[in-house]
Amino acid sequence: MVVVTEPTAIEGVIRKAMENGGRGTGLEIIDDITKDHGLPYALGTANYEEWKKTRPLANVLLNPSLVNALTPRISSIASEWVNKLKELGQVQQDGSIVLPNLKSNLNLYTMENIVALTHGKRFGLTTPGKEIPKEVQQYTAAVEDTVARLTEAIIGGYWIHKYIPTKFYKDFSSSYLFSYNFAKKIRNNETSTPLQPTTDGIQNLGAAYAALAKKNGFSDQDVLAIDVGAVVAGVDTTSAVLMTVLYELAVNPSIQEELYQEVCAVMNVSKEPLPLIEHNQFKKMQILKNFVKDAIRKSPAASQNSRTLYSDTEVLGYHIPKNTEMILFNYGVNRDEKYFENPLQVSPHRFDKEDAKINEYSMLLFGLGERSCPGKRVAMAEVYMMVANLVYEYRLQCNEKDYELTGPGLLYPKVTPQNQIHFVQRSK
DSSP, X not given: OEEEOOHHHHHHHXXXXXXXXXXXXXXXXXXXXXXXXXXXXXXXXXXXXXXXXXXXXXXXXXXXXXXXXXXXHHHHHHHHHHHTHHHHSEEOXXXXXXXXXXXXXXHHHHHHHHHHHHHSEEOOTTSTTOOOOHHHHHHHHHHHHHHHHHHHHHHHOOOGGGTSOOHHHHHHHHHHHHHHHHHHHHHHTOOSSOOEEOOSXXXXXXXXXXXHHHHHTOOHHHHHHHHHHHHHHTTHHHHHHHHHHHHHHHTOHHHHHHHHHHHHHHHTOSSSOOXXXXXXXXXXXXXXXXXXXXXXXXXXXXXXXXXXOSSOEEETTEEEOTXXXXXXXXXXXXXXXXXXXXXXXXXXXXXXXXXXXOOGGGOOSSOOSTTSOTTHHHHHXXXXXXXXXXXXXXXXXXXXXXXXXXXXXXXXXXXXTTTOOEEEEOOO
16 A cells, blocks of 8 residues: 655556556445445446446536536525524524534435435425435435445455455445435335425436436446436535535634625625525635635545556656555645645635646545546535525534544544534524
């Protein structure tokens, strides 16, 4: 195993992986579960040929025009979640609202989005006055467990299950299968909770890649693999990113006010309810975009990317034999003063200067190259719309000036009784 913490070297590894099909490390355990249970290969596979076959379908999620058209739908769901905040949380004596289970409540938002965006269906998880179905609570818990265990597997190997049964593999398989089967039920409209179709007339991403599949001769199993993968991968990851962004808002009140003023100015509102945000309006919210970018730079949900190369290579003058695990430690790079001035300080103006050219390989927010996350545009749109709607309605306050990141799995702020975020309604 080789750990790389220099942007130029990281770029070299990723480019080498793109030349010869290098893959992410630790994904073999997903392939083992896939084979053991006769499932279709998903994007999270170590099998390069299987991955290469279905990746073009997933690239639909990166289509700017399709994702941009979905901005109002995402804004609508964000607005619903903000309006449901009092139901989800506990009202304190001072009138502020606390969400002890903030991560789980954010999962409701991200899950409602991913199902609405890919399938054009609504559970109503963010609808005020509507109860959260037990099956959805079980699903989001299974997804969290799946993502956490996958990260453990990537870091720790966990290859012993190939020779003897292990509890880790059994529990991982159980969570993965529950997540897979429930996502499949969503696709087939077989959930216990009836799903309602969206009525905004916006095309669904799922319909787009289904049409592409039909045109290019992909099988139903190929479509299912992408479909299920989008639902499973798009919930816990985005809520982890949102946790960090909300905590950075809470510990930076001056940035909050900047964002609030920008939203008011762009949307031309002050006291009335915030209208749905269209993409042409969002494009003008530069402070919002830069703030989110820098918050994720400081505290990335994924501390590292990884590649295993299929041929020998050279990194910073060192010979690296093929099949060596390469750990691209973006967390270390993102907090290194050599690449970022005052790295522990989040500033939406870090990228304002004309000479503020940031090496993209020093900020692997969603990975780079062929194996980068295909859902990154959708995920970022969800984060942007939540922040815009939230800062317009609430001030976020925290008694502590910083936060500790926790795992295992994805990194996000550790919630304690002392550092809970208090949501304070703005007076209009």
